[in-house]
Amino acid sequence: MSKQKIPYKTYLTEEEIPKAWYNIRADMKTDHRPILNPGTHKPITAEELAPVFCDELIKQELNDTDRFIEIPEPIRNFYKMYRPSPLVRAYCLEEALKTPAKIYYKYEGGNTSGSHKLNSAIAQAYYAKEQGLRGVTTETGAGQWGTALSMACGYFGIDLKVFMVKISAQQKPYRKAVMETYGATVTPSPSDTTEIGRKILADDPETGGSLGCAISEAVEAAVTTDGYRYVLGSVLNQVLLHQSIIGLETKTAFEKIGEYPDTIIGCAGGGSNLGGLMSAFMADKLAGKSASRFIAVEPASCPSLTRGKFAYDFCDTGMVTPLAKMYTLGATFIPSANHAGGLRYHGMSPILSQLYHDGYIDEARAVAQTDVFEAATLFARVEGTLPAPESSHAILVAIDEALKCKQTGEEMTILFGLSGTGYFDLGAYMQYNEGNMTDHIPTDEELERGFSAIPQVD
Amino acid sequence: MSKQKIPYKTYLTEEEIPKAWYNIRADMKTDHRPILNPGTHKPITAEELAPVFCDELIKQELNDTDRFIEIPEPIRNFYKMYRPSPLVRAYCLEEALKTPAKIYYKYEGGNTSGSHKLNSAIAQAYYAKEQGLRGVTTETGAGQWGTALSMACGYFGIDLKVFMVKISAQQKPYRKAVMETYGATVTPSPSDTTEIGRKILADDPETGGSLGCAISEAVEAAVTTDGYRYVLGSVLNQVLLHQSIIGLETKTAFEKIGEYPDTIIGCAGGGSNLGGLMSAFMADKLAGKSASRFIAVEPASCPSLTRGKFAYDFCDTGMVTPLAKMYTLGATFIPSANHAGGLRYHGMSPILSQLYHDGYIDEARAVAQTDVFEAATLFARVEGTLPAPESSHAILVAIDEALKCKQTGEEMTILFGLSGTGYFDLGAYMQYNEGNMTDHIPTDEELERGFSAIPQVD
Numbered sequence: 006m007s008k009q010k011i012p013y014k015t016y017l018t019e020e021e022i023p024k025a026w027y028n029i030r031a032d033m034k035t036d037h038r039p040i041l042n043p044g045t046h047k048p049i050t051a052e053e054l055a056p057v058f059c060d061e062l063i064k065q066e067l068n069d070t071d072r073f074i075e076i077p078e079p080i081r082n083f084y085k086m087y088r089p090s091p092l093v094r095a096y097c098l099e100e101a102l103k104t105p106a107k108i109y110y111k112y113e114g115g116n117t118s119g120s121h122k123l124n125s126a127i128a129q130a131y132y133a134k135e136q137g138l139r140g141v142t143t144e145t146g147a148g149q150w151g152t153a154l155s156m157a158c159g160y161f162g163i164d165l166k167v168f169m170v171k172i173s174a175q176q177k178p179y180r181k182a183v184m185e186t187y188g189a190t191v192t193p194s195p196s197d198t199t200e201i202g203r204k205i206l207a208d209d210p211e212t213g214g215s216l217g218c219a220i221s222e223a224v225e226a227a228v229t230t231d232g233y234r235y236v237l238g239s240v241l242n243q244v245l246l247h248q249s250i251i252g253l254e255t256k257t258a259f260e261k262i263g264e265y266p267d268t269i270i271g272c273a274g275g276g277s278n279l280g281g282l283m284s285a286f287m288a289d290k291l292a293g294k295s296a297s298r299f300i301a302v303e304p305a306s307c308p309s310l311t312r313g314k315f316a317y318d319f320c321d322t323g324m325v326t327p328l329a330k331m332y333t334l335g336a337t338f339i340p341s342a343n344h345a346g347g348l349r350y351h352g353m354s355p356i357l358s359q360l361y362h363d364g365y366i367d368e369a370r371a372v373a374q375t376d377v378f379e380a381a382t383l384f385a386r387v388e389g390t391l392p393a394p395e396s397s398h399a400i401l402v403a404i405d406e407a408l409k410c411k412q413t414g415e416e417m418t419i420l421f422g423l424s425g426t427g428y429f430d431l432g433a434y435m436q437y438n439e440g441n442m443t444d445h446i447p448t449d450e451e452l453e454r455g456f457s458a459i460p461q462v463d
Numbered sequence: 464m465s466k467q468k469i470p471y472k473t474y475l476t477e478e479e480i481p482k483a484w485y486n487i488r489a490d491m492k493t494d495h496r497p498i499l500n501p502g503t504h505k506p507i508t509a510e511e512l513a514p515v516f517c518d519e520l521i522k523q524e525l526n527d528t529d530r531f532i533e534i535p536e537p538i539r540n541f542y543k544m545y546r547p548s549p550l551v552r553a554y555c556l557e558e559a560l561k562t563p564a565k566i567y568y569k570y571e572g573g574n575t576s577g578s579h580k581l582n583s584a585i586a587q588a589y590y591a592k593e594q595g596l597r598g599v600t601t602e603t604g605a606g607q608w609g610t611a612l613s614m615a616c617g618y619f620g621i622d623l624k625v626f627m628v629k630i631s632a633q634q635k636p637y638r639k640a641v642m643e644t645y646g647a648t649v650t651p652s653p654s655d656t657t658e659i660g661r662k663i664l665a666d667d668p669e670t671g672g673s674l675g676c677a678i679s680e681a682v683e684a685a686v687t688t689d690g691y692r693y694v695l696g697s698v699l700n701q702v703l704l705h706q707s708i709i710g711l712e713t714k715t716a717f718e719k720i721g722e723y724p725d726t727i728i729g730c731a732g733g734g735s736n737l738g739g740l741m742s743a744f745m746a747d748k749l750a751g752k753s754a755s756r757f758i759a760v761e762p763a764s765c766p767s768l769t770r771g772k773f774a775y776d777f778c779d780t781g782m783v784t785p786l787a788k789m790y791t792l793g794a795t796f797i798p799s800a801n802h803a804g805g806l807r808y809h810g811m812s813p814i815l816s817q818l819y820h821d822g823y824i825d826e827a828r829a830v831a832q833t834d835v836f837e838a839a840t841l842f843a844r845v846e847g848t849l850p851a852p853e854s855s856h857a858i859l860v861a862i863d864e865a866l867k868c869k870q871t872g873e874e875m876t877i878l879f880g881l882s883g884t885g886y887f888d889l890g891a892y893m894q895y896n897e898g899n900m901t902d903h904i905p906t907d908e909e910l911e912r913g914f915s916a917i918p919q920v921d
Contacts, residue, residue, distance in 0.1 A: 012476070431636075
């Protein structure tokens with residue numbers, strides 16, 4: 006198919022939206038190690054998880070056998086309001102770079118939450134509603150997950166309490182406003198509304214918070230409030246399951262235009278974006294049907310894959326959650342406050358961690374945020390869309406790979422995930438525009454402090 | 464076609480994006496009266512306009528004969544990055560209202576400018592570039608036009624100086640940041656950088672500004688800077704021409720699903736949104752081929768159609784522009800500072816004014832902003848997308864019309880323009896959420912003050 010024949014944007018029809026999510030665990034050569042009870046170090050059971058999570062979501066979390074899990078009709082109807090999302094050919098970026106590479110991105114920012122997070126939020130709100138719960142609690146970092154979940158809970162008419170990383174709440178007052186418009190209550194974290202929050206504040210009254218802290222508070226609020234459960238927007242198997250819709254749609258779109266990506270690039274904080282984007286393509290690789298190269302991009306200020314340990318660790322700073330085997334900087338690691346945007350998580354999805362450990366994810370690359378905003382600005386000017394800082398990590402590496410092709414002359418097909426828009430990140434763009442953005446690369450000593458808190462399990 | 468068969472979103476293919484804009488003046492029964500030189504009161508000539516506007520845009524402005532004007536290839540390529548925009552069936556809103564009406568909206572917010580404004584911005588930047596200009600100046604109210612034009616000028620690599628209504632610049636610092644990211648320079652208006660700005664400030668140092676003031680400053684800056692021209696995002700014939708792409712696409716989408724709208728609703732400030740949305744449908748009405756009902760919705764705080772005079776007036780507060788025959792509140796009218804969002808213009812597109820005067824636009828309705836935000840919040844919760852305050856004027860009236868159908872049992876097909884998103888209007892949403900939003904309906908005395916400044920021409 007000639008270059009001109011491929012449209013700028015490839016859409017599926019609504020009929021082609023996947024009717025089932027893809028559960029990659031059914032195909033993994035080595036499944037990730039089981040999640041452990043932090044007290045007994047024994048694999049955790051559904052019963053133990055029941056006070057914290059919704060019943061149906063626990064089943065999905067522990068399901069390592071069913072390759073496909075049907076998407077309930079009400080969720081599919083909600084998906085139709087903003088999906089299928091387009092697969093975009095970045096013709097203008099290619100031209101600006103003068104690269105022979107073909108650059109594609111799957112654009113997940115075309116909904117009010119501004120990101121892919123809505124794909125899992127609507128599923129989790131649905132199962133909470135089905136279980137007859139009054140409401141759910143959660144944490145949010147940059148605010149995309151909290152916004153997505155407010156939209157989802159507003160739609161199904163259940164309550165939502167959001168603990169928002171304090172530094173983000175300060176940088177993004179409007180994120181709070183949008184969540185409130187959808188009916189959520191938003192508390193900056195750490196707060197004095199929970200025991201763990203009060204403890205964290207006592208230790209460090211000036212802390213800007215972290216996703217790990219906010220998770221601890223949200224879990225505590227869920228288990229101490231009647232008719233509530235806790236939901237999480239990343240890291241968990243269930244989240245990667247719901248996000249698989251991104252990769253499934255992308256693969257179908259590529260089939261329509263007769264292409265297949267050689268390189269697949271996604272930013273990785275907790276792993277929901279890359280986990281979703283890679284799904285159907287990783288299935289091919291696991292089945293020996295493709296040799297695509299997968300690159301996970303993370304911030305140099307929070308480098309769990311590139312500099313972390315592959316170990317059992319807590320999923321939260323307060324050390325109240327089960328233990329997961331993952332790449333981690335230690336549950337007490339909190340990235341520098343100068344880091345803009347999300348991707349502030351100390352750990353990484355156990356699925357992604359195992360795939361990286363086993364070499365199916367070929368490479369992890371840590372990048373500096375000033376370089377990320379330079380790439381973001383170039384992208385915005387040539388492709389129109391203002392990207393989220395998180396997604397711009399993937400843009401930077403996609404540009405780097407395309408520039409390598411320029412040197413080698415290779416006509417590589419590059420796919421990256423444009424997981425969200427930067428409309429709520431203008432504070433950070435302003436900082437960058439005014440030359441006030443800096444980078445913080447943690448020293449080995451800083452990392453050692455985090456590692457020292459990792460429990461001894463293996 | 465059964466209800467279930469119509470998708471949530473109807474997209475055209477990129478091949479189906481219109482290749483020509485539709486010039487409604489060629490079909491109008493009575494063309495609007497010519498624009499006049501304010502000194503001589505004689506119809507203005509292309510030569511007189513040349514120091515202010517780009518040459519090709521002047522031709523379009525004065526063209527009342529060609530029904531279709533071809534869209535140049537570079538503009539069509541840019542359109543492909545964010546068009547075609549979807550025609551959305553508001554199933555969830557219908558269900559929430561329990562109305563037999565079928566509600567559709569054309570969604571123009573799916574680009575970084577957050578509105579339909581980009582359709583004309585890219586055209587105007589293109590013609591400026593083609594003419595070899597160094598840059599352009601403009602004004603922006605809520606910031607959507609300024610953002611759109613920054614994207615357009617950034618794309619074609621020409622300079623842009625934006626005069627932004629001061630009250631909007633204060634309420635929306637991030638709008639300024641996004642324009643700067645695309646390379647524009649932004650000055651809050653009135654400013655001390657122009658003669659007219661200094662005069663307005665001397666008269667009222669506390670003014671929050673208005674679109675009319677900002678236009679005066681931008682025009683002055685254009686004519687006093689070498690290699691610059693002035694561009695405008697609404698009101699003008701050329702803008703309605705470029706925006707006709709909205710209605711052309713919408714009509715084709717309706718053909719695909721076998722429907723035709725009975726009622727067409729758009730918000731109207733300067734007229735670019737309604738003018739664009741109605742285009743192809745008004746063509747049918749002018750040709751006697753349809754009896755669709757058109758409703759223009761305006762804010763009660765700036766009621767040019769419902770309470771203004773149909774008279775020749777200046778297009779700007781500084782009274783430096785040519786005179787246009789339009790519905791106007793008087794060039795010195797400045798809406799109350801408590802009015803959120805755009806639609807702050809004292810006048811109205813001469814094309815829309817004439818069509819309203821002649822009864823082709825059936826009705827103008829003025830609505831209070833607290834009602835508008837109530838409708839906006841309902842819409843956001845059931846349909847997902849957070850609407851712009853401007854677009855929410857149309858949402859409110861669409862809801863009212865759908866509720867009337869509930870009483871009568873009529874299965875009417877309602878179309879409204881969702882011209883933009885509210886991501887940069889969270890300050891106003893916050894005010895509404897916290898119960899601090901008020902309405903201001905100008906008194907007859909306030910309006911009389913504005914009318915007294917209208918020049919005697921007719």
